[in-house]
Amino acid sequence: MKKEEYIKVGISVGDLNGIGTEIILKTFEDSRMLEFCTPIIFASIKTMSFLKKHFNSSINFHGINDINQVVEGKVNVFNVWKDNVNIEFGKEDQFIGQLAVKSLEKATEALKNDAIDVLVTAPINKLTIQSDSFKFPGHTNYLAKELGGTSLMFMVTDELKVGLLTDHVPVKDVAKHITPKLITEKVETVYESLVKDFKINKPRIAILGINPHAGDNGVIGEEDDKVVKPTLEKIREKGKLVYGPYSADSFFGSKNYKNFDAIIASYHDQGLIPFKTITFGEGVNFTAGLSKVRTSPDHGTAFEIAGKGIADESSFKEAVFTAIQVFKNRKEYKKISKNPLKTASKKI
Incomplete structure (x- = not known):
């Protein structure tokens, strides 16, 4: 060598x-x-x-x-x-x-x-x-x-990659931190990382909803309909394969995560509990965007x-x-x- x-x-x-x-x-x-x-x-x-x-x-x-x-x-x-x-x-x-x-x-x-x-x-x-x-x-x-850079906590294995919109933020403050600007920045960071760092040419990215059942059409909170959905539509118009928001409770149990190159969770535990349950001992915390x-x-x-x-x-x-x-x-x-x-x- x-x-x-x-x-x-x-x-x-x-x-x-x-x-x-x-x-x-x-x-x-x-x-x-x-x-x-x-x-x-x-x-x-x-x-x-x-x-x-x-x-x-x-x-x-x-x-x-x-x-x-x-x-x-x-x-x-x-x-x-x-x-x-x-x-x-x-x-x-x-x-x-x-x-x-x-x-x-x-x-x-x-x-x-x-x-x-x-x-x-x-x-x-x-x-x-x-x-x-x-x-x-x-x-x-x-x-x-x-x-x-725009840093992002990105938990990764070969089979599963989970990024976070918000990381060390109290749960009571999560929704007010999530803005169209933040979503756009984090999606861009994950997308670029998948291309440059993990050699995935056309990444497919899933976004998890902020509220239970992604808000149930506004019955359990309006943030998913008023903030997340329109922002993802604008991102898709630019050619990125970004989907959601998905209901977080069934997303991992149904194995839906296997259809995507990365998942972006709204907050720390929403993303890290399933990640560590599935991969514990094999996962790596990678700081994307630096x-x-x-x-x-x-x-x-x-x-x-x-x-x-x-x-x-x-x-x-x-x-x-x-x-x-x-x-x-x-x-x-x-x-x-x-x-x-x-x-x-x-x-x-």
Whole structure:
């Protein structure tokens, strides 16, 4: 394999009191992972060595203080802090939360400077990351500010992809957040992601209704008839295959989701409950619409099992694979866009 084919995967460690570092260790204990990517963990060699010992891991680290010291074929640990860290698995801790922020900020800086190719984030605790200087409800909002673009939480597997119109918004506020502008932007983001990131040329997208039974013709709320339907009609006039709004209660149980390349849910639980029920352990949280590639596992810190050595790394490993594949797909799309005639002639 040529050196330029190695993809540098930056990893923010998330909450050290959760399962994040365990699933990172388990993922890269498999030496085959190093055959096609170079991991850079943003933490500290001292902290990661403690965790290696705790979990009786066979992994070997290469500690670095400068991003230019990265070595391919090694699991690199970029020293973000030098503090001694008291890890208490399963406990909410403000200091640990701030270390999660430091890891994320340093990894994001490397991503912006092209020192890493993609970013995979381990789970954070949304309470302990809060401070006067960091007031974001999660990764997605922070990365949207730093990287630009119309960000969208996009939960993906090969068979099922679910995006959200609203993500971390209280249920009582969902309807007033959903406007024609928001729907149009999110549909555009999903559409572009399916084409550029997942190589689907003419995507079919389904939209779930805001209200039960998509409003039942106005009997259970007017938002679906007055906001969603006319907006989708305008989008279809521009040639996009967008359908709905569908009643959310039967959409997944009836297997209707299999007729579409992506589904856009109105709010967090409407989309994520069926997604995680169908795909748990295989799903990946991908932030569509950003200028850079970011993925994460489809679960949280799992404090209840943290430190016990029983966490399943499958979703994190899938997040690494997805980040690498999306990065490659974007490169290929860019190449095709620059030379459409040349590419077409090769296929003939």
